[in-house]
Amino acid sequence: MPESSDLHDVTIIGGGPTGLFAAYYAGFRGLTCKIIDSLPELGGQLTAAYPEKYIYDVAGFPKILAKDLVRNLVEQAMPCGPTVRLGESVQKLASAGGEHLRVLTDRAEHWSRVLIITTGLGMYTPRRLRGSESFEGKGLYYTVTRTDEFLGKEILIIGGGDSAVDWALHLEQVASGITLIHRREQFRAHEENVRRLLNSTVTVKLSCRAKELRGEAHVREAVIVNTTTTAEEVLRVDAVLACLGFSSDLGPMADWGLELEGNDAIRVNTKMETNIAGIYAAGDVTAFPGKVKLIATGFGEAATAVNNSAHYINPGMKVFPGYSTTIMKQRERKKTKHDAPA
Numbered sequence: 001m002p003e004s005s006d007l008h009d010v011t012i013i014g015g016g017p018t019g020l021f022a023a024y025y026a027g028f029r030g031l032t033c034k035i036i037d038s039l040p041e042l043g044g045q046l047t048a049a050y051p052e053k054y055i056y057d058v059a060g061f062p063k064i065l066a067k068d069l070v071r072n073l074v075e076q077a078m079p080c081g082p083t084v085r086l087g088e089s090v091q092k093l094a095s096a097g098g099e100h101l102r103v104l105t106d107r108a109e110h111w112s113r114v115l116i117i118t119t120g121l122g123m124y125t126p127r128r129l130r131g132s133e134s135f136e137g138k139g140l141y142y143t144v145t146r147t148d149e150f151l152g153k154e155i156l157i158i159g160g161g162d163s164a165v166d167w168a169l170h171l172e173q174v175a176s177g178i179t180l181i182h183r184r185e186q187f188r189a190h191e192e193n194v195r196r197l198l199n200s201t202v203t204v205k206l207s208c209r210a211k212e213l214r215g216e217a218h219v220r221e222a223v224i225v226n227t228t229t230t231a232e233e234v235l236r237v238d239a240v241l242a243c244l245g246f247s248s249d250l251g252p253m254a255d256w257g258l259e260l261e262g263n264d265a266i267r268v269n270t271k272m273e274t275n276i277a278g279i280y281a282a283g284d285v286t287a288f289p290g291k292v293k294l295i296a297t298g299f300g301e302a303a304t305a306v307n308n309s310a311h312y313i314n315p316g317m318k319v320f321p322g323y324s325t326t327i328m329k330q331r332e333r334k335k336t337k338h339d340a341p342a
């Protein structure tokens with residue numbers, strides 16, 4: 001049995017936007033909460049894949065940088081003091097079915113009354129540029145975490161999806177030159193952005209793939225091949241951004257006995273309950289009829305999961321939390337009364 005200080009009401013697995021909002025809600029419901037994430041920073045895909053991009057479809061924000069949305073979510077979640085464990089990957093469900101759930105990570109064991117799985121795309125890893133792994137950290141990138149690292153550089157972008165096209169348009173403002181290659185004739189990216197790309201200063205080469213990167217301490221050249229003519233060309237480059245997509249899977253959670261859809265989504269009901277008592281899920285990781293994978297929908301699912309968890313932990317607690325406008329005012333009044341000198 002856990003020490004009471006080790007037992008949390010709610011343990012959230014995954015500190016992306018959904019997990020962070022769930023942490024806020026847990027605090028709002030007066031539940032003790034822990035967030036565990038395998039990455040070294042909070043924010044999920046927003047921090048790992050596109051911190052410098054604007055998001056346009058989060059309610060209440062006409063446009064907001066992904067990293068700023070994460071900063072706001074953290075600011076909103078932290079006042080209730082959730083325990084945060086970063087760089088720790090959840091592996092095993094060691095006990096379920098009793099009053100407490102026990103999960104094992106690669107570093108520790110954690111006890112909880114309820115688990116909320118918000119692992120998004122799961123173990124989220126960029127597809128690597130095969131044969132060029134030695135240039136990682138030497139000019140070969142899989143995402144952009146700081147735009148200024150590309151200032152004044154000659155950049156080769158590889159890929160034909162949204163990420164490749166978006167980054168080309170974004171980095172055009174700071175790079176000295178950009179070439180984008182794509183192995184097919186057609187882009188997979190949003191039409192409007194492809195149109196903007198074709199009217200930009202970016203040099204676009206279709207039916208081309210990267211054959212080899214060259215350089216010693218740093219990438220200096222890229223050999224590209226035309227897949228139709230087999231003609232080769234050597235480009236001088238300072239940075240290569242390979243946008244080849246991400247692979248994802250549930251990892252060890254696939255063996256927990258959860259009802260799955262495909263190999264990367266967990267089936268939930270309208271309360272965001274999984275088939276295992278006390279285990280809820282929310283955000284990109286869930287599957288249900290009509291599911292839409294967006295930050296906005298993840299927020300709603302997080303609130304549903306936490307409020308139903310509160311009622312599961314303590315059936316005396318209502319599922320409906322009450323309005324924050326009213327409850328926070330009452331709490332502030334109580335605090336002022338308590339803090340006032342006698």
Ligand SMILES: Cc1cc2nc3c(=O)[nH]c(=O)nc-3n(C[C@H](O)[C@H](O)[C@H](O)COP(=O)(O)OP(=O)(O)OC[C@H]3O[C@@H](n4cnc5c(N)ncnc54)[C@H](O)[C@@H]3O)c2cc1C
Nearest residue numbers: 014016017018037038044045090119120121283284294295
């Ligand atoms: C380039 C790009 C642009 C996008 N633009 C938009 C947009 O404009 N609007 C929009 O609504 N959505 C957008 N999205 C999608 C959006 O980012 C996702 O819908 C959102 O991040 C899902 O949030 P989440 O918290 O459910 O999961 P995630 O953000 O994926 O976070 C899950 C977290 O769980 C952690 N985790 C996974 N497995 C484990 C484990 N076993 N142990 C511990 N931790 C684990 C991961 O490390 C990760 O931090 C975009 C995505 C990409 C890639």
